Amino acid sequence: MKILHVIANLAARYGGPAQAIMGMTKSLAEMGNEVTIYTTNQDGEGVLDVPLDVPIIKEGVEIRYFPIQNPRVFGTSLPLARRLRSELKQHKYDIVHIHSLYLFHGAVAAHYCRKYEIPYIVRPHGTLDPFLYHRNRKKKAVVELLFENKNLDYASALHYTTEEEKVLARPFITHDRSFVVPNGLYLDDYQDKVVAGSFRMKFPETENKKIILFFSRLNFKKGLDLLIDAYATVASMKDDVHLVITGPDNEGYGETVKGWIQEKGIGDRVTFTGMLTGQEKLQVLKDSDMFVLPSYSENFGISVIEAMICGLPVVISNKVNIFRELIEYEAGEVVNCDSTELAISMMRILDNPDYSEQIIENGKRLVESQFQWSKVGESLNNNYKAILNM
Template sequence: MKVLLVTSSLSRSGGGVATAVQALSRSLLATNADVNVVGLRDSGWERDTEEWQGIPASPLRVLGPSAIGYAPEARGCLERSGADIAHSHGIWKYPSRAVAKWGASTGRPYVVSPHGMLDAWALKHSAWKKKIAARLYENTHLRRAGCFHALCEAEAQAIRELGFRNPICVIPNGIALPSFEERKPAPWRSIVPEDHRVMLFLGRLHPKKNIAALIEAWPSDAANTNWHLAIAGWDEGGYAEVLRKLVKARHLEDRIHFLGPMFGSEKDAAFRSADAFVLSSLSEGLPIAVLEAWSYGLPVLQTEACNLPEGFREKAAFRLSLEPDRIAREIRVFMGMTPEAQQEMGRNGRRLAERSFCWGSVAGQLLQVYAWLLDGGTPPACVRI
């Protein structure tokens, strides 16, 4: 089976989508599937090229505004691939049009993974641009999909509420489980006393992550509990400066620390050294960062918008609200838990990650969906008709 994965970004500039496509590609290749990846070349490609080592990836040159992502080479690249099936990751940019055209010209099926981009909050963000894209090409791309890929039941419901009646497979993102090794030096070792505790945020610095509310909620007397907030992530559109000003206005520079983007061994050290992980998002598809935190055995503080209700059911996550005043009370409750109770929450998360979120299982389920779209027969168990 020749599988073509198509995405609007091949770098960290695209958030967690590029990371998910990389991991899925490696897992599919491990099954001996013939896999190729096509994506837009953006400002982060040169920096992240090594992340794609061993994966056949084609970065496409973009002409004009990056928000549109017009890549004139896209359609020819797709047609030359000889793929049996295509899988779109992310929407709203020119690759959507190219995939729809490829499907129409070849008669071959394709899958669409919106990665949370059809959730209500996401649709309201830059709504006018999305309405234009929908009218020009995105509605066609979505309507013609052989199957949607939703990361969770909530995303599947959001797709249905928009009126789409295509089949939907519900398959979560996955993670590669780290081994338990000796703790590496913490990235914050020069600014946080060794006997103090750290709650880690790791991801894009973007309004939908609701980091501003988290900063406003951070207890001003956190010195009494020895907790620090470490914010690790890459800036998007200058938002980091907005957040820094909030920290300065609250006089919390000695308790809230900006560490910049972290990848590879540095990210691994951050997860191994943290005492908890937090994601206060307003909207998510299914956040890989939470799955990674569980894989490292960390207790997680998350909102319901993270779409991981199993975390609450399995007592692997502490529930956060969206508003600063409520978040402040909830963080105090978490900080007041005994270290033993927090560690048990982390162990529950590790067990949950091992059981439900490994990339090998994700790739296997998607291969079943691809085969069903190509050959027909009984839909796989993950498919909602």
């Protein structure tokens, strides 16, 4: 098959979606498909240093970047639109996979797919979770009237990454054409040997401390208010803990978080590292003792499965959409979006090494059984074929 994926951006600062699409497309290419990604060169307020509208081959996948234009907030790129029109008119692709809603790339890709009768799939990326769906509702309603309702109504299928995401989206969708295929990992990427203690050497304030790790974007939906409140409680009872907050701060939200930390008087017991990738990411995962993600909304949570395969006990909220899988495998603590519950779960792991080891082993088993890209790619491939054979 000739498969086209369209996404607003691929810069690392955008977190899980940018990471997931690379694994997704690589796994499809490994099955013998011709896979292409169209995206923009957007990187925050700047741009990526990449050639424009020139094929770049990365791990068997062709990537074409197009210039981001104003208004940037919508991922606007007229050259991207022109290329889509040209290629889809010529039927260069058998099927198109569109990532996320309410953005320029989705509007034009779905429009030209309908015009030239090419089946397309829409992956909502959690935007149909009620927590996010009702946010900025008036603006979204305008976009829905202009194009998004039509895009969803005429899609060959919607791609959800968890059953929970599908359930949450149901009130806002007029049809049931959908499939559930999760994100995944290439497990070998997490077997690279990193020297234990490498992260702690760079951040000596963590020496002889148990590191509680937050590893995600600094964003309003991530539950950092809950984490700071819960951590302050834990820190008041334990002298040997240190909170590490790792991730990009795309919207300046970190200043708000630092304000909460100062109010709690725990500034010397919290470290911000910024975004870490590659070996540095593995180092912080290797040296940490617990992973916490108390999000108010989380479509999948790829950082959760990264933490599990790296041997960390995890604590997540029941708004992180893989929480049901964690409960089934007894692979971590799942709490309501409540700071008291969060503190209790963190203390339970800190105080019970045997229990911690058990959920670590269960977490690894869960990732190995359900979240490997080889299995994910096969499932995606089968769904594409089913759509094309309809």
